[in-house]
């Protein structure tokens with residue numbers, strides 16, 4: 001299969017080609033539930049592997065430090081215009097290499113080392129780059145962190161406001177990596193205004209839902225929108241920063257020359273294609289189906305006695321606290337992997353365990369929805385998860401292998417975008 005799909009690679013480097021082929025098989029046969037992953041289309045894959053790779057283009061369209069930009073300028077301008085149109089923003093920078101560099105550029109644009117910055121604590125569902133201690137953002141800046149309420153598992157906006165007014169941070173980040181509930185951008189907007197802070201919505205997880213109208217947009221409520229392009233948005237691995245015109249210069253200067261050199265033009269092309277796909281009516285259907293599937297899966301998991309952080313989900317993501325099931329998150333995640341169900345272990349809010357051996361697992365529906373699974377399949381997905389988690393507790397490898405067979409049979413009926421038909 002790889003020899004046909006990647007003839008040059010197979011001829012030049014059969015060893016590497018065999019790894020790619022094995023990954024294609026793995027992605028085709030398994031039920032991929034990591035909420036930050038997806039399947040890109042064949043068109044995005046093609047755009048990401050073009051000769052645009054061969055070109056250096058430091059600068060921005062019309063203002064480059066290298067010649068020969070006739071085509072590159074058109075590619076980047078197209079991506080920029082599509083991002084502006086899709087997200088309803090004045091300005092878009094499509095050059096950040098990924099989410100962490102994008103967020104670093106925001107710090108460079110609006111803060112100085114030692115300034116106070118505020119974000120959601122990592123173990124509560126935030127991101128490393130929102131000022132968490134082990135990240136450069138938490139050592140170069142003074143990070144203060146908010147969390148979720150112990151009673152509801154949801155953000156307590158009164159507590160966020162109190163902290164913001166006490167600390168007056170230069171920058172406030174909202175958004176995160178393990179938040180199953182809708183983010184109230186309007187509430188964050190008024191808190192940031194009162195505190196005199198720059199507000200950044202890191203929508204990496206939910207960008208596709210926003211584009212498809214399945215989550216409220218931060219546009220108009222925040223100063224900067226930061227997002228990766230490869231999660232629910234279904235683009236290549238990259239990132240974008242979007243903002244109002246007043247911040248455009250600061251953002252552009254921070255990305256280049258502040259932090260980065262030449263943009264990855266092949267990735268910019270893939271982003272442009274993904275943005276085009278996300279502007280189609282089919283993507284609106286996709287985004288709503290992701291949420292409908294997640295809600296149906298959450299309901300089925302609750303029926304099977306699982307403990308879900310915040311009691312359910314409003315978006316693409318579900319955080320399971322496995323404490324009452326008697327299995328640590330890592331043990332469950334590894335057992336699920338052996339059963340052909342790919343998840344990641346994750347801390348839960350107020351987790352008494354360590355991040356490398358936490359109490360929970362994090363799952364989501366972007367990938368399975370890209371394959372065409374719908375709400376009617378969610379009870380069986382929940383059933384597989386329950387059997388695998390209980391098998392993990394009982395060290396029952398036979399059940400894990402039986403589940404793996406059932407998973408692979410269903411997956412064969414739902415070919416994944418961008419992958420060869422098996």
Ligand code: DSN
Nearest residue numbers: 036099127177178204
């Ligand atoms: N690593 C991403 C995730 O899995 O959510 C966040 O950067």
